[in-house]
Amino acid sequence: MTTFEAPRVEVVENALEPTAPARRRRVKRKTINTVIWFVVLLVLTAIVLYPLVWLFFATFKPSSEFGQNQGLIPNNPTFDNYTKVVEGIAGTPLYQFFANSFFIAIMAVIGTLISSALAAYAFARIRFRGVGILFAAMIGTLLLPFHVIIIPQYIMFQKLELVDTYWPLIIPKFLATEAFFVFLIVQFIRNIPRDMDEAARIDGAGHIRIFFSIIVPLIKPALITSAIFTFIWTWNDFLGPLLYINSPEKYPLPIALRLYNDATSTSDYGATVAVSFLALVPILIFFIVFQRFLVAGVATQGLKG
Amino acid sequence: MRQVRRAEAKVPTTAGRRAHNRKETVAGYGFLVPWLIGFLGLTVGPMIFSLYLAFTKYNLFTEPEWIGLDNFVRMFTEDPNYIQSVQITLVYVLVGTPIKLAAALGVAMLLNYRDRGSGFFRSSFYAPSLIGASVSVAIVWRAMFSTDGPVDDTLSFFGIDIGGWVGNVALVIPMMILLAVWQFGAPMVIFLAGLKQIPQELYEAAEVDGAGPWHKFRNVTIPMLSSVIFFNLLLELINAFQVFASAYIISNGSGGPAGMTNFYTLYLYKRGFADLQMGYASAMAWVLVIVVAIIAFILFKTQKSWVHYAGENR
Numbered sequence: 376m377t378t379f380e381a382p383r384v385e386v387v388e389n390a391l392e393p394t395a396p397a398r399r400r401r402v403k404r405k406t407i408n409t410v411i412w413f414v415v416l417l418v419l420t421a422i423v424l425y426p427l428v429w430l431f432f433a434t435f436k437p438s439s440e441f442g443q444n445q446g447l448i449p450n451n452p453t454f455d456n457y458t459k460v461v462e463g464i465a466g467t468p469l470y471q472f473f474a475n476s477f478f479i480a481i482m483a484v485i486g487t488l489i490s491s492a493l494a495a496y497a498f499a500r501i502r503f504r505g506v507g508i509l510f511a512a513m514i515g516t517l518l519l520p521f522h523v524i525i526i527p528q529y530i531m532f533q534k535l536e537l538v539d540t541y542w543p544l545i546i547p548k549f550l551a552t553e554a555f556f557v558f559l560i561v562q563f564i565r566n567i568p569r570d571m572d573e574a575a576r577i578d579g580a581g582h583i584r585i586f587f588s589i590i591v592p593l594i595k596p597a598l599i600t601s602a603i604f605t606f607i608w609t610w611n612d613f614l615g616p617l618l619y620i621n622s623p624e625k626y627p628l629p630i631a632l633r634l635y636n637d638a639t640s641t642s643d644y645g646a647t648v649a650v651s652f653l654a655l656v657p658i659l660i661f662f663i664v665f666q667r668f669l670v671a672g673v674a675t676q677g678l679k680g
Numbered sequence: 681m682r683q684v685r686r687a688e689a690k691v692p693t694t695a696g697r698r699a700h701n702r703k704e705t706v707a708g709y710g711f712l713v714p715w716l717i718g719f720l721g722l723t724v725g726p727m728i729f730s731l732y733l734a735f736t737k738y739n740l741f742t743e744p745e746w747i748g749l750d751n752f753v754r755m756f757t758e759d760p761n762y763i764q765s766v767q768i769t770l771v772y773v774l775v776g777t778p779i780k781l782a783a784a785l786g787v788a789m790l791l792n793y794r795d796r797g798s799g800f801f802r803s804s805f806y807a808p809s810l811i812g813a814s815v816s817v818a819i820v821w822r823a824m825f826s827t828d829g830p831v832d833d834t835l836s837f838f839g840i841d842i843g844g845w846v847g848n849v850a851l852v853i854p855m856m857i858l859l860a861v862w863q864f865g866a867p868m869v870i871f872l873a874g875l876k877q878i879p880q881e882l883y884e885a886a887e888v889d890g891a892g893p894w895h896k897f898r899n900v901t902i903p904m905l906s907s908v909i910f911f912n913l914l915l916e917l918i919n920a921f922q923v924f925a926s927a928y929i930i931s932n933g934s935g936g937p938a939g940m941t942n943f944y945t946l947y948l949y950k951r952g953f954a955d956l957q958m959g960y961a962s963a964m965a966w967v968l969v970i971v972v973a974i975i976a977f978i979l980f981k982t983q984k985s986w987v988h989y990a991g992e993n994r
Contacts, residue, residue, distance in 0.1 A: 412793055419787065420804045423862065427807070429830060430820045445829045494715035503708030504701065513715070516723055518914075520922055520972055522945050523965040526733065526952050527726035530740065550718025557715065582707045611814040613925035618953065629815040633929070636819060648823070651816035658811055666803045669810070673866055674873035 438645035456649035476627040486548030495560035563597035600672035733962035751963035765947040776857040788871035806865035818929035874908035
């Protein structure tokens with residue numbers, strides 16, 4: 376934005392205020408504005424990120440310190456929380472919870488990508504009877520409160536005796552139930568010129584061929600965005616595992632975290648904080664590496680809505 | 681070129697076109713198989729079943745017993761906990777959403793002012809949106825706002841001594857609202873993308889007409905951004921109604937203190953899965969669906985009067 380704003384300002388200045396001191400004053404005011412802008416944003420950033428920074432430093436506080444020192448810097452920094460936490464809780468080592476979370480999240484990513492991309496291609500590129508109504512229904516599920524279907528879904532999975540397995544958490548992902556991703560990929564496909572797939576059709580390629588050899592390679596950014604969001608949302612998901620997973624050795628991290636949190640009131644606060652932080656680490660790494668995709672995904676999703 | 685097209689247009693007879701359509705239809709539904717199974721089996725089917733359950737008494741183990749409108753009557757006339765959960769949820773939604781969107785728009789405009797470093801700021805502000813619903817954050821939040829926690833200490837430093845927020849009946853909802861507002865990053869990113877699409881000429885024209893910053897905001901930014909405001913408002917309202925994990929963690933699943941974090945979906949969960957009143961919880965879920973549908977309907981109906989679409993985006 377600055378790039379095409381700058382020359383224009385110059386022209387106006389030359390025309391209206393040709394004197395050098397006036398121009399200097401103006402430049403100075405602009406610099407001051409920029410400094411104020413920068414400081415305001417820095418302060419806001421500090422406020423917004425403070426809880427995360429606090430969490431990080433708190434993991435080095437001995438449990439006994441939490442009652443007295445809620446400040447940022449630990450008085451007696453220690454690694455005890457981490458060594459204690461690695462042993463796990465309820466007879467399950469910490470890495471098991473991580474492994475469980477990773478398994479569920481990766482299965483969710485695979486399922487979401489396959490099912491959402493297939494559905495999105497149909498909605499974006501195939502003209503067939505009923506496509507309009509089905510697309511509207513799909514958009515409708517974006518607005519549907521999830522809670523209206525959890526009770527019957529729970530009853531269903533309970534009758535199928537799938538409670539306390541990962542199936543209730545994974546099956547829906549393979550069936551494109553998260554309309555957000557279908558919609559995201561639809562928008563992305565619609566922005567791809569039709570020329571190439573039309574040429575392929577004239578050459579006799581069918582939809583399966585076009586989908587795999589033309590569309591899939593072109594929608595990689597949308598797929599990456601969907602994969603990261605799916606991973607993070609599944610990793611954070613609390614209600615799903617809370618309902619379906621009963622055995623501690625099968626717990627993913629958020630539920631395991633509750634275990635630390637419940638079993639220990641104030642005495643082992645350090646452990647709770649350490650696990651909370653460790654649970655966020657994969658997400659923060661994902662975020663730092665892929666933030667471009669995430670931000671772009673959110674932005675396009677919103678604008679085309 | 682024109683001739684070729686005309687020739688093509690003549691070729692498909694009705695029979696030929698129907699055959700072509702049938703092939704496309706098969707392909708279309710073929711690609712949609714996973715989604716269709718999910719849509720029918722995990723959304724539409726369960727919705728119908730839950731509508732039925734809403735009129736029954738059902739504890740998961742005995743057969744559902746049809747009781748007509750009793751669940752709904754009980755909800756609104758005999759269940760003070762339900763009324764309270766509706767009240768606090770409404771406060772949370774109606775106070776929290778506007779503040780969150782105002783923060784999102786304000787910061788988006790700040791970021792739009794200069795490009796330098798705005799990538800860093802944008803990412804920092806967006807981060808809470810990704811992790812805001814996680815258990816870790818709820819635990820941190822509880823610590824931040826507990827008695828003698830960082831927030832309490834900071835306020836005491838300025839001479840405001842109110843004690844902890846977590847156990848305080850009057851302050852626990854404001855605390856939950858702050859948690860929601862803290863996640864302003866997602867709507868902010870959407871606002872920012874919208875701001876970048878407003879043609880600079882409009883501001884210059886307004887300036888020539890002698891418009892100050894407020895007038896430019898009121899007469900250029902807001903109308904040009906109205907479709908994005910609409911979208912954010914719709915999504916954020918619907919999300920806010922469904923707050924669950926943070927309320928659960930902050931109150932250890934109890935909804936306390938004194939029911940002040942017993943948000944709608946937490947109460948629904950407790951009724952359904954702790955008390956096994958699946959019928960009652962289904963009735964609650966349907967009230968939520970209807971409320972969300974009404975809000976969406978009102979927003980879509982009124983959008984003609986305030987949402988301005990500058991040409992077509994696509």
